[in-house]
Amino acid sequence: MKLIRLAIKQLRSRWLNSFLSIILLAFGVGIILLMTRFNEQYKAQMTNNLNGVDMVAGAKGSPLQLILSALFHADLPTGNVSLEDARKLIKHPFVKEGLTLSYGDNYEGFRIVGTEHAYIEWLKGNLKEGQLWNGKMEAVVGAELASIKNLNVGDEIVSAHGLVAGGDVHNENPYRITGILEANGSVLDRLILTATESIWAAHEGHDHAVEEEVTAVLVRFRSPVGFIQLPQFVSKQTNMQAALPKIELAQLYESLGVGIQTINGIAWLIMLVSGLSVFVSLYLSFKERKKELAFMRVFGASRTQMTVLVLLQSVFIAIIGFLLGMIFAVIGSNILTKLISERFPVHLNWFSFGRMELGIFFAVLLIALFAAILPAIQAFRVNISNTLRNA
Amino acid sequence: MLSTKGLEFSYTNGDAMVFPDIHLESKSNLLVLGPSGCGKTTLLHLICGFLNPQKGSIHINNENFGALSVSKKDAFRGKHIGVVFQQAKHFSGMNCLEHLEYASYFSGRKNKSDENRQLLNQLGLEASLKQQASSLSQGQLQRLNIAMALINKPLLILADEPTAALDDTNCERVIELLKEQAQATEAALLIITHDQRLKSQFQNQLSL
Ligand SMILES: Nc1ncnc2c1ncn2[C@@H]1O[C@H](COP(=O)(O)OP(=O)(O)O)[C@@H](O)[C@H]1O
Ligand SMILES: [Mg+2]
Numbered sequence: 001m002k003l004i005r006l007a008i009k010q011l012r013s014r015w016l017n018s019f020l021s022i023i024l025l026a027f028g029v030g031i032i033l034l035m036t037r038f039n040e041q042y043k044a045q046m047t048n049n050l051n052g053v054d055m056v057a058g059a060k061g062s063p064l065q066l067i068l069s070a071l072f073h074a075d076l077p078t079g080n081v082s083l084e085d086a087r088k089l090i091k092h093p094f095v096k097e098g099l100t101l102s103y104g105d106n107y108e109g110f111r112i113v114g115t116e117h118a119y120i121e122w123l124k125g126n127l128k129e130g131q132l133w134n135g136k137m138e139a140v141v142g143a144e145l146a147s148i149k150n151l152n153v154g155d156e157i158v159s160a161h162g163l164v165a166g167g168d169v170h171n172e173n174p175y176r177i178t179g180i181l182e183a184n185g186s187v188l189d190r191l192i193l194t195a196t197e198s199i200w201a202a203h204e205g206h207d208h209a210v211e212e213e214v215t216a217v218l219v220r221f222r223s224p225v226g227f228i229q230l231p232q233f234v235s236k237q238t239n240m241q242a243a244l245p246k247i248e249l250a251q252l253y254e255s256l257g258v259g260i261q262t263i264n265g266i267a268w269l270i271m272l273v274s275g276l277s278v279f280v281s282l283y284l285s286f287k288e289r290k291k292e293l294a295f296m297r298v299f300g301a302s303r304t305q306m307t308v309l310v311l312l313q314s315v316f317i318a319i320i321g322f323l324l325g326m327i328f329a330v331i332g333s334n335i336l337t338k339l340i341s342e343r344f345p346v347h348l349n350w351f352s353f354g355r356m357e358l359g360i361f362f363a364v365l366l367i368a369l370f371a372a373i374l375p376a377i378q379a380f381r382v383n384i385s386n387t388l389r390n391a
Numbered sequence: 392m393l394s395t396k397g398l399e400f401s402y403t404n405g406d407a408m409v410f411p412d413i414h415l416e417s418k419s420n421l422l423v424l425g426p427s428g429c430g431k432t433t434l435l436h437l438i439c440g441f442l443n444p445q446k447g448s449i450h451i452n453n454e455n456f457g458a459l460s461v462s463k464k465d466a467f468r469g470k471h472i473g474v475v476f477q478q479a480k481h482f483s484g485m486n487c488l489e490h491l492e493y494a495s496y497f498s499g500r501k502n503k504s505d506e507n508r509q510l511l512n513q514l515g516l517e518a519s520l521k522q523q524a525s526s527l528s529q530g531q532l533q534r535l536n537i538a539m540a541l542i543n544k545p546l547l548i549l550a551d552e553p554t555a556a557l558d559d560t561n562c563e564r565v566i567e568l569l570k571e572q573a574q575a576t577e578a579a580l581l582i583i584t585h586d587q588r589l590k591s592q593f594q595n596q597l598s599l
Contacts, residue, residue, distance in 0.1 A: 002492075002493070002496045006493065009482075009483075009484045009485060010483065010484065012484055013483040013484030014483070291480070292482055292483065295480045295482065296482075296493075296497055297465060297497075298439070298468070298474050299468075299469055299493070299494045299497035299498050299539065299543070300465055300466055300467075300468055300469010300470065300497045300498040300499060300543075301465065301469070301497035302462055302465050302466070303461065303462065303465070304462075305497070384436075384441040385436045385441035385442050388436075388441065388476065389432065391476075391478060391480060
């Protein structure tokens, strides 16, 4: 215990020496934690949000964009398609179930989606209060949104054109809230749901004659044959494009994975450099420290104690660096979430301490201890006589 | 208490130094005088166990100290030998009380905080108990070093030119303190110096 206190005292009296090592260590740890958590969680959450949707059809454009906008309500829609095309697809014999989504409007930045009641079932949502929409201009809101905007059953909200707050406001046609959903961690939590007809009605008079259009069709296949037949059917028989979420996401994971691996590689490099810096700072300060070590030996301190003292200091650098790295990861995660939330609708859990964190902690500890081996041997071997003569 | 016999030591590429035998009883004092470079510090380092004698033996308290292993010497020194150096030393980031606390800790002895205060009071450091040692004057620091050498109640106190860095007033005070404290703890006191000012203060003297 006293030895631990002594190690802290010595570290504190020479804190500038270890400052660089700690900062480097913290950066390495922070980046690795950030990347690893992101990698683990976004995959799980995105896959979880597929809800058995085998195919998405919509206006031609980037298939990934179609999937991100239709399934995760991130990114912009690719455009609209005719209701006729959508119905043709849903009636196809290989389709087990299908439903349409119409989006493109928002209420103060939260997306309004015109669809059918079945959509809530698909996403395993449940009503907490009130009831589902029945007529035009009735809406159900997600739990998170309701609490952020303090919305209650019976309130009226005014939609605006576009997906971000501040577009043209559809003042003449407000929505009345008839129900609020339970939070279930899906995209429902932040959506406003209504009948497809309501979306058309909101645009009436505004876009003059409104065509009957939807934005995307979500489809579940009757059998795996659908994976081969239906994309062809869509591209040949309709004016839509088909996107297969599993394939698109797999490609996304792969390209993101390469990036994450590169960043992780750099982070490990930073940690190794920090290990080197621990070594250099311990090694260079040895001339000065050994006078104190020799003086401790005068009072009976053992060589083992001196070795442990050096190792302890290295361990403390590792612990402080790791804790600071955890803080960096939390700060970085908030920034990252803000930066990517448009494209990756992932709600990440940044405050976890599990096997991964423990593993990184031990890796950091190992690096620090490794860096301290030579300085620890030096401490063991201090020549008291010579050192005290020159002190 | 302390007896050396036929001690010899030579540094690599140096001439062999042959030291006269020393016999020192408990509670007695001895002043070892000699010009610079004659091997005084070497002798002290041999008796402390910082160096190993190449010939001869050192017995302290009936223990063949010179023949002990490094770790046994460390432990023995911590328990039974107190050392004061010409250049007073300190640990970074510690106040006076903590210095005594750690001097006891290293020797493996249970430390009592009121003992520490009392000793520092006796050495005239009562106003500096919580002061960082790095900010003490040279004279104060030397007194702190004496307190550290005494705190474990050693059987033998060794001092290597304890007064060389001090002015006349401090010099006299330090020697008085050393003699006084050695007597109080019933320790044997061995002072090694070339400082002629001390000649008049000791009855037992030995020249190198
Ligand atoms: N580490 C060393 N290596 C070689 N020679 C040394 C070393 N230390 C001291 N000496 C030499 O040994 C002799 C005795 O030194 P020392 O014991 O310090 O004498 P004193 O303390 O009486 O001045 C001197 O000639 C000195 O130069
Ligand atoms: Mg000398």
